[in-house]
Amino acid sequence: MNVIKIIFNISIIIIFLLIILLSIYSTLIPQEKTYALVYSPVYYIPWIIISILITVYPWIINLNLKSLINYFILHIPVILLLFTVIFSFLTSKSCLFSLYEGESINTNEIYKKLVIDKKQFEIIKLDKFEIDKHKNNKKIVKTYKSYLSVNNKNKIIMVNKPLKIDKIKIYQHSWELGLREIIISVNGNKYDIFSQNESPIYINDRFILNIYPEDIINKHDILYKWKIFDNNKLINSGEFTREKGYKNNVIDIKIIKEDYKLISIFNAVYRPMNIFLLIASIMFIISIFYNFWGYNILKK
Amino acid sequence: MIEQILLLIIIFFWIASSIFLYFFNIKKFYILSLPILLHLFLIILIIFTVKHAPFTNLYESLIFFAFLYGIKLFLSKINNRINSILLIPLIFILLSAYLLPFPFKIHKPLMPALNSIWIYIHVPAFFIGYVSLTFAFIITLIMAINKKDLEIYLKNELKLSYFFIIIGIMTGAVWAEESWGVFWSWDPKETWSLITLLLLTIVFHVKSTKIKYIFIGLAFFAMLFTYLGVTFILPGLHSYL
Numbered sequence: 001m002n003v004i005k006i007i008f009n010i011s012i013i014i015i016f017l018l019i020i021l022l023s024i025y026s027t028l029i030p031q032e033k034t035y036a037l038v039y040s041p042v043y044y045i046p047w048i049i050i051s052i053l054i055t056v057y058p059w060i061i062n063l064n065l066k067s068l069i070n071y072f073i074l075h076i077p078v079i080l081l082l083f084t085v086i087f088s089f090l091t092s093k094s095c096l097f098s099l100y101e102g103e104s105i106n107t108n109e110i111y112k113k114l115v116i117d118k119k120q121f122e123i124i125k126l127d128k129f130e131i132d133k134h135k136n137n138k139k140i141v142k143t144y145k146s147y148l149s150v151n152n153k154n155k156i157i158m159v160n161k162p163l164k165i166d167k168i169k170i171y172q173h174s175w176e177l178g179l180r181e182i183i184i185s186v187n188g189n190k191y192d193i194f195s196q197n198e199s200p201i202y203i204n205d206r207f208i209l210n211i212y213p214e215d216i217i218n219k220h221d222i223l224y225k226w227k228i229f230d231n232n233k234l235i236n237s238g239e240f241t242r243e244k245g246y247k248n249n250v251i252d253i254k255i256i257k258e259d260y261k262l263i264s265i266f267n268a269v270y271r272p273m274n275i276f277l278l279i280a281s282i283m284f285i286i287s288i289f290y291n292f293w294g295y296n297i298l299k300k
Numbered sequence: 301m302i303e304q305i306l307l308l309i310i311i312f313f314w315i316a317s318s319i320f321l322y323f324f325n326i327k328k329f330y331i332l333s334l335p336i337l338l339h340l341f342l343i344i345l346i347i348f349t350v351k352h353a354p355f356t357n358l359y360e361s362l363i364f365f366a367f368l369y370g371i372k373l374f375l376s377k378i379n380n381r382i383n384s385i386l387l388i389p390l391i392f393i394l395l396s397a398y399l400l401p402f403p404f405k406i407h408k409p410l411m412p413a414l415n416s417i418w419i420y421i422h423v424p425a426f427f428i429g430y431v432s433l434t435f436a437f438i439i440t441l442i443m444a445i446n447k448k449d450l451e452i453y454l455k456n457e458l459k460l461s462y463f464f465i466i467i468g469i470m471t472g473a474v475w476a477e478e479s480w481g482v483f484w485s486w487d488p489k490e491t492w493s494l495i496t497l498l499l500l501t502i503v504f505h506v507k508s509t510k511i512k513y514i515f516i517g518l519a520f521f522a523m524l525f526t527y528l529g530v531t532f533i534l535p536g537l538h539s540y541l
Binding site: 006009012013016017019020023024026027028031034035038085088094132134141143158159160162169171267269277281284285288289292293 | 408409411412413415416459462463466467470478479480481483486488491492494495498499501502505506507530534
């Protein structure tokens, strides 16, 4: 019996080591490859094997009743937690939707996208979208903020502040620039770069100027990037805004008309199994506490 | 400037405490009270300066980590000589906080991503777990080198570490769901905290003492990498420090 016990123990340790090595590898590869790895059988089969080993262990070892109870008090919550994590993942639904500044959506449309049957009807209107930037040592961290009216009540969606409607949570996901009309003047000539991300402007038969919106600054203003190419070779580049424009010996850029709206992209998430996940997590914590200290406290 | 001078004084007092603990048989309470109170004063000073949790950048978190470590030492029932050895990591942590380049020491306003009640549970839970794991690692070293029997303390530290790392991971998952809409996003910091936990799980399942010591060491280095290495080497969602 001892031999089987040792084999069991060694098997569990080897599988754990395999998971650890795969996990280390997953942190060293690009994010998209990480997802491909962790959602592949290579990663989740070891977890399934561990769950099976934990379940069959007491039946093969023939533990006495007291040991069996102690074993299950600790290990059943582990398996339960693993299963609820999987079920929560499988039953959760999410969808992306976007709103222009000033545009509205009703919650039924979101429910339809999520393929769920809900009756609570709300109108969500995006009043304004802003981007805040925070300097953190050498890095710039961006925070997106959507100012909404939900049935005429003011709400904000941003990081740490999702909007909760019924059992759905709506998160800020990302943003896009909704261009309507951008007219610029380059050395006195007008150009329309409406709905084009990059538009070549021929200064003469040799030089090409590219102007395109690059980022949002001061929460809501467009920062443009310009590049000059000489026979497809980049020779100069810079940035400008509507307020300041750009002028040097060769080019004089001004924004004549700028009509755009920011598009906020949201992620609506529906997780019906959250409550079971919460119960399983609490059970797991209690079982660990009981096994480590609670048992001795009760004994005393 | 005041903060830096105070930090230097605190380092001096912790070094003095370590020497006193090793050479004199005085009650630990009398030796450690002063540095603990000074350290607490520094944490309060940081809280008043930053007006938020005192562990939102590397410098603040090192000082807070060292404070929890000091508290742990103050409460431990291990004898003075071993306590003096256990004090060494605390001194190193504070020295590295003191020697950090100036840009790392600038207190900044709290970023919106960190502005949540969960920061007050998630981070301290991990730090308590990390402090216990550091204790466990030093105790393991003492046991391996000096052959002293500190098994009871080691077991207790491992349990505390395991329990609080689990609390840290779970509260982190709840916070992530509130913040980003996902419980787990396979961010390097998350994955490395899971690796630390799995290594500790192995420690609880290993029967051989020597192998157990090896895995405690591995868990400790995984913890160090989660706390410091990931921040500087692997970019991800947790790049706030």
